[in-house]
Ligand code: HEM
C-alpha cells in the first residue's frame with residue numbers, strides 16, 4: 107500500500123503537472139480570444155457600456171453569456187431579439203412597458219449611456235460562443251401550436267403575403283418581436299396577463315381589419331393597458347412610436363383588406 | 370483547549386452565525402420576490418438581495434475557516450498563536466470591511482461581477498486583512514513545536530485561496546477575459562483550494578472524533594486533495610464552454626470536470642471508513658454527525674449534482690438556468706457550510722466546558738436543516754428542469770416560463786422554513802453553551818478528549 111511519502115508525491119506531482127497544462131492552455135486562450143470575440147470592435151463606447159453594466163450589477167438579475175442571475179432574461183442576443191430602439195425605450199421606464207410584471211430597477215441613464223450599454227450588448231451578441239444560446243430544438247414541433255395561436259388572428263395565404271412589402275417600422279418598433287405580420291416575426295408568442303395570469307397569444311395581424319375599426323386600433327396601440335389592464339402588450343406610445351406612426355401603421359393594416367381573398 | 374489564544378475562534382464563529390442568519394433573511398427576500406411578493410423592490414431590488422445573500426455566504430464561511438484555523442493551528446503546532454492581539458484586530462477590521470461592502474450593495478456601490486461584487490477599494494482592504502491573518506497563523510506554524518500534515522494542508526489551502534483572489538482584480542474591457550479570470554477565483558476556490566481547507570478540517574475532526582491513527586488519516590488526505598487538483602484545475606474548463614473561449618475547452622473541461630466527483634466520493638468513503646475503523650466514538654455525537662454529514666452531502670451536492678450538468682452536451686441547455694442555482698445551494702451547504710458547523714459543534718463544548726452535545730435541539734438542528742436544504746434543492750431542480758425544457762428546448766418566452774414555475778418557489782419557501790427552524794435550533798444551542806471559559810481546560814470535556822488522544826497515539830487497532 108501507498109506510503110504517506112508517496113501520497114504526498116502524488117499530490118505535489120499531480121498538482122504541478124496539471125497546473126502547468128492549465129497555464130499553457132491559458133496562454134493559448136489569450137492568443138485566440140481577440141479573434142473569437144472580435145476584440146477589435148471593442149470601441150470606447152463598448153468599453154463604457156461594460157463599465158455601466160458592472161457599476162449597476164445588471165448581472166444580479168440577468169445572465170450574460172449564461173452567467174449571472176436567473177431572475178431576468180438572458181441578454182447575450184437581446185439586440186438581435188428586440189432591436190436597439192425597443193431597448194432604448196424599455197430601459198428608460200421598464201414598468202411602463204411591462205406594467206404589473208416582474209419589476210426591473212428604473213435607472214436615470216442619459217441617452218449617451220443607454221447607447222453605450224446597447225453598444226456593449228451588441229458586441230456581446232456577436233461573440234462566437236461555441237453555439238450558445240442554442241436554437242430551441244423543439245420549437246419546430248411547437249410550430250403547429252404556435253400557428254394555431256397566431257391563427258387566433260388568422261393570416262393571409264403565404265403566396266399573397268409574400269407579394270406585399272412590410273414597412274420597416276413594424277420590425278424596427280418591435281411589433282414583430284411578438285406578432286406575426288405577413289409571415290414575418292415570431293409566431294404566436296404566448297405571454298401572461300399580469301392581472302389575470304391568463305396566458306394569451308400575441309395574434310397575427312394580417313386579418314386584424316376584420317376584427318377592429320380604425321378608432322379601436324388607434325386606441326389599442328396608443329394605450330393597451332387602458333383597454334385591457336395587465337395585458338402583456340407594452341405601452342409603446344409615445345416613447346417608441348409617435349402618434350403619427352400609429353396612424354401609418356393602422357392605415358397599413360387596414361389596407362391589407364384589399365389583398366384578402368374574396369369569399 | 371490548551372491555549373488561551375484559541376479562544377478567539379469563538380468570536381469568529383459567533384460572527385459567522387450572525388451573518389448566516391442575515392444570509393437566510395436575504396434568501397427569503399428573493400424567494401418571495403419570485404412568487405410576486407416584491408414589496409421591497411424599491412429599497413432592496415433583486416440584484417441587491419442576491420449580492421448580499423451570496424456575499425454573506427462567502428463571508429461567513431471565510432469567518433468559519435479563519436476561526437477554525439485559529440483553533441486548530443495552535444493546537445497542532447503546540448504553541449500559543451503568534452500575535453493574539455492581531456487576531457482581534459483582524460476580526461474587527463474584516464467585519465467592518467464586510468459590513469461596509471454590504472451597505473454599499475444597498476446604495477448601488479459595487480462591482481457587478483457575480484460573487485466578486487465587493488467594490489475595488491475594499492478589495493485592497495480585504496487583501497491587507499487576509500495577509501495579516503496568514504502571517505499570524507503562518508508564523509505560528511513555522512515557530513511551532515511540531516509540523517503536522519493537517520496544519521500544513523490547512524495553511525496552504527488558505528494561502529492559495531488568498532493568492533487566487535488576485536486574478537479577480539485584473540481589469541479587462543473584454544467580457545470574455547473578464548469572465549475567464551473571474552472563474553480563477555470562483556471555480557478554483559470552491560473546486561480547488563477550498564477543498565484543501567475542507568479536507569484539512571475533515572481530517573482534523575476525524576482524528577479527534579474517531580481516534581483513528583493520524584498517519585493513516587493524513588495519508589488519505591494527500592490522496593484526496595491530489596485527486597481534487599488533478600481533476601479540478603483543468604475542470605475549470607466547464608465554465609469556458611460558452612463564454613467565447615476556444616472550443617477545445619469543451620473537451621478539456623468536460624473530461625476533467627467529470628472526474629471531479631471522484632474527490633468528493635473519496636472524501637465521503639474516507640470519512641465513513643475512518644468513523645467505522647475508529648470504533649471508539651467521541652461522546653460529541655453532534656460534531657460527528659455534522660462531520661460525516663458534510664462528507665456525504667458534499668458528494669451529493671457538488672459531486673453528483675455538479676456532474677449532472679457538467680458535460681458540454683448537457684450544459685449547453687442548462688447553462689445559466691435555475692439548474693445551476695439548485696446545484697449551488699446543495700454544494701455550498703454540504704461541502705462548506707456543514708464542515709464549518711461541524712467545527713463549531715466540535716469546538717464549543719471544549720471552549721465552554723459544557724456538554725450540550727447530545728440533546729434534542731442538536732438533533733433537530735442537524736436533521737431539519739438537512740431535510741430543509743434537500744427540499745429546497747428538490748424544488749429548484751423541478752423549477753430548473755421545467756425552465757430548461759420550456760424555455761431552452763421549446764423556445765417559450767422567458768417571463769411566460771417564469772410564471773409557469775412560480776409554484777415551485779412556494780415549495781422552496783416551505784422547505785426553506787424547515788431549514789430555518791433547523792438553523793434556529795443550532796443557534797439556540799450555540800447560545801446555551803455560553804462564553805468560552807478558562808476552567809474548561811479541566812472539565813469532563815477535556816477528559817473525554819484525553820481519553821481519545823491516548824488511543825490516537827497508539828497505532829490504530831484495525
Ligand atoms: C463544493 C464544491 C462546489 C460548489 C460550492 C459549487 C458551486 C457552484 C456555484 C455557486 C455555481 C454557479 C457559479 C456561477 O454561475 O457564478 C456552480 C456552477 C457549476 N458547477 Fe459547481 N460547485 C461545486 C462543485 C462542482 C463539481 C464537483 C462539479 C462537476 C462535477 C460542478 C459543476 C458545475 C457546473 C458545470 C457549473 C456551471 C453551471 C452553468 O453553466 O450555469 N460543481 N457551482
Ligand code: HEM
Nearest residue numbers: 175176177393396397399400693694697698701702706785
Ligand atoms: C432559507 C434559505 C434560502 C433561500 C430562500 C434562498 C434563495 C435563493 C435564491 C432565490 C437565489 C437566487 C437564484 C436566482 O438567481 O434566481 C439564491 C442564490 C444562491 N444561494 Fe440561496 N437561499 C437560501 C439559503 C441558502 C444557503 C443556506 C446557501 C448556502 C449554503 C445558499 C447559497 C446560495 C448560492 C450559492 C446562490 C447562487 C446560486 C447560483 O448563482 O447559481 N442559499 N438563493
Ligand SMILES: [Fe+2]
Nearest residue numbers: 556560605607
Ligand atoms: Fe466549477
